[in-house]
Amino acid sequence: MPDQPVIDSGLTLHRYPLLASIDSPADLRALPEHLLSAVANELRGFLVDTVAETGGHLAAGLGVVELTIGLHYVFETPFDRLVWDVGHQAYPHKILTGRRDRMRTLRQQGGLSGFPKRSESDYDCFGVGHSSTSISAALGMALAAQRLGERRDVVAIIGDGALSAGMAFEALNHAGSMDIDLVVILNDNEMSISPPVGAITNHLARLLSGKFYTTMREGSKTALRGMPQLRHLVGRWEEHMKGMLMPSTLFEELGFNYIGPIDGHDVHAVVKTLRNIKEMPGQRFLHVVTQKGHGYEPAEGQPVTYHGVTPFDRRTGELRKGASKGPTYTQIFGGWLCDTAERDARLVGITPAMCEGSGLTQFAKRFPDRFFDVGIAEQHAVTLAAGMACDGLKPVVAIYSSFLQRAYDQLIHDVCLQDLDVTFAVDRGGLVGADGATHAGSFDLSFSRPLPKLIIMAPADENECRAMLRTAYEYPGPAIVRYPRGTGPGVAIDPMADALELGRGVVCRQGANIAILAFGSMVTPALQAAAALDATVANLRFVKPLDGALIEALATSHDLLVTVEENAIAGGAGSSVAEWLAEQGLTTPCVHLGLPDRYIEHAEHAQQLAECGLDAAGIEASVRAAFSRFDLHRLLPATESTPDPAMTSPRAVRQQGSGGG
Structure with a gap:
């Protein structure tokens, strides 16, 4: 013990x-x-x-x-x-x-x-x-x-x-x-x-x-x-x-x-x-x-x-809540679902016994005849959605990442193989704090990325989450929007946000020498690290399909690429970038940061990110260590707060040279 x-x-x-x-x-x-x-x-x-x-x-x-x-x-x-x-x-x-x-x-x-x-x-x-x-x-x-x-x-x-x-x-x-x-x-x-x-x-x-x-x-x-x-x-x-x-x-x-x-x-x-x-x-x-x-x-x-x-007053039962940090991603999904249901009578909401946890409470009250809680039956939830999609409905499956694991065959065989129009709102993507390893959404990008015909998106902020949900719903096939537990960085939400162009990312910060390719929740800490590194940051938005044109432009104009994701490194979004670079014959060195090859135990979410080297300090330290290994540290800006580039990063990260670079 x-x-x-x-x-x-x-x-x-x-x-x-x-x-x-x-x-x-x-x-x-x-x-x-x-x-x-x-x-x-x-x-x-x-x-x-x-x-x-x-x-x-x-x-x-x-x-x-x-x-x-x-x-x-x-x-x-x-x-x-x-x-x-x-x-x-x-x-x-x-x-x-x-x-x-x-x-x-x-x-x-x-x-x-x-x-x-x-x-x-x-x-x-x-x-x-x-x-x-x-x-x-x-x-x-x-x-x-x-x-x-x-x-x-x-x-x-x-x-x-x-x-x-x-x-x-x-x-x-x-x-x-x-x-x-x-x-x-x-x-x-x-x-x-x-x-x-x-x-x-x-x-x-x-x-x-x-x-x-x-x-x-x-x-x-x-x-x-x-x-x-x-x-x-x-x-x-x-x-x-x-x-x-x-x-x-x-x-x-x-x-x-x-x-x-x-x-x-x-x-x-x-x-x-x-x-x-x-x-x-x-x-x-x-x-x-x-x-x-x-x-x-x-x-x-x-x-x-x-x-x-949460902690509460034992005498009165009053729950102690911290200061409001804005809507959670779960609440953003719930609001989008109700707004879309008002406009489209074909929309139905499905959840495997997670009405409150997945943000469907208001939808269930306002549209009871279009709400289906199937109990703890994830496999049935996904195939039920497939059957509905076959005959003209537009099902939205609200499910935790760690529970979608239990319906993997149904995702492959019943939805993706038949190219059915099912939207998956995948909550709790990434680490989940006190609930620990059993509920962490550490693997969904890895297990869903190989599936043909499936679109996968990860929002960097609240408004992008809303836009991605619309994108997924309007896409005439299977699509996943994967978002984390809790709140985002505080971006204002436009209820009329347009759908995104499929497979297109965006550059959030222009720098030199280093390009950080961030996915979803990692865009914010990547931007924080980039300020000390004078690095370029790209929000890829789509795990599948990748924005190949953007990746090529960054690979040919920078000395080092760094992918960052709140998912297992093995088979994840960074692996997808490495595969694409190899196919194109591009040899720019590439470092992949993500969840290490072990289960992350319960702690506060910020503590878990720091343990995995996925907070801003961890990303910066890993990039500086990589530059030292590739003998590129002369290109880095020196700051008093940054560690000696010759030092090895204390975080467990897996580095992979792309195309033998």
Whole structure:
């Protein structure tokens, strides 16, 4: 485990004496069961205290406090495996598994990750961040245990939102067909499957998970093995009796023994049911009903707002927001979408469960019959758009960069191969700060650039984003507008901005000797670095098609070319420039700056850029180091603030001579 800062939480823990005594799940299991309700109250209060300081995901964790306690109380973790889906709800798990005193470092550079992470703790048996992976991973672990002869329990905990994804049902279908011991727990926090539950349903769940029922159920299978017709009749009777009282039929048909629903905030009911389930063989499916944000009134009333929060006032729940820096790129997209929908009735908006995050809230309210939230189903979202485009609609798919990865085949096969008119508004391109590597859009330029017929644009500022969205929408084929998280440099927006000429960049600053070819978010720091270097800066605008004429003009009039992008260097926009130069036989030395060949961990966005050498200082240092290597440093302007050109840049950058130059 890497060294991480430890923050003394003594000032808070004096209010939580039981929680202060729990340094591991073994300490929790040593407590008498009658104290678990008190532990839940303390855990919930401590969670609110710490997230109020750091920000992060709150409402989901509040909803699983009792479930988390019950799981660690009944199962012998970490030998038994708990696989959390998505990871938003795993903060209570972190607190109970030896990380309590580091919770104030959450999502900060060098601190705890906001998601389960294998390198952080032995209790995090599977790293997550994207949804719907838990059942597949848990099944893999159960099969490994079976193969290696290890008698351990494996439990997947999945939310009802994540259960909407096809991958979850693929895993359920596979698991149900096997002879395997596996527990799947559905955390139903939106009441989307069952009505409210109470004492009767809790009693029924305990009964169905108890030894008497289990013995009768398994014994009848053995006794009736030689009488298939009677066995089938008894099985159908059992299924229909349970189906009359609870939503079990689907999961029973998939091969699971369904138990529930139970009240997920009754810690004693949770523990009793989990103990019974632990003694049962085969595939078990426990349905737990919880309330997102439970126990903290502001989060109970606004679970969407308090899903992910900035630091807030613990007493009032008021979120602390910094000074406004203008509209975010997400808001710019949302405004453009509504304006365009007013003019064109063919426009439809599609999102895979990211209405708020992708900026579609106002569009959904104003054009409800043209808004399609497909749930956590990225593959379906893209092919749905393809089908709409086939028959005359103009679909716009709003999706995070890291989620588009999950629909790559659909992007290739269903959209680009057929040259369909689908616009992709790709949010969170590049590094994303505290959410870290799981949500960083580090690879979209690399994986989308090879696709024929696809146009790819990256805006340098707010107005250019608006113009590019119009360009993509008017282009009669597949097009991507890829923009970063957060705000831009503060350029005023022209709502009537014209579409851009395809494949044409623009020179933003004229200098000498050095030409910096910047893409998207890197134009601003490139201009800052260029002031010290007296360099030319070109905003390429288009990753595909490239502006070959502009690149040739810069290559033949400068001694060094530098490409800068907030994307992986491998296969990215800079690689495209190098390929073009080689095809033309141009040998101007070329240096490529971008994200290095490793995952960038959570930190503030500015810290991440500095780590990668993509802030202004890092770009300047890398250019000066390159000039020294190519023996061109005599051409650089000398300044007191710049480093010795003979020094090697401390940042990890990959240099590549173009055409052997």
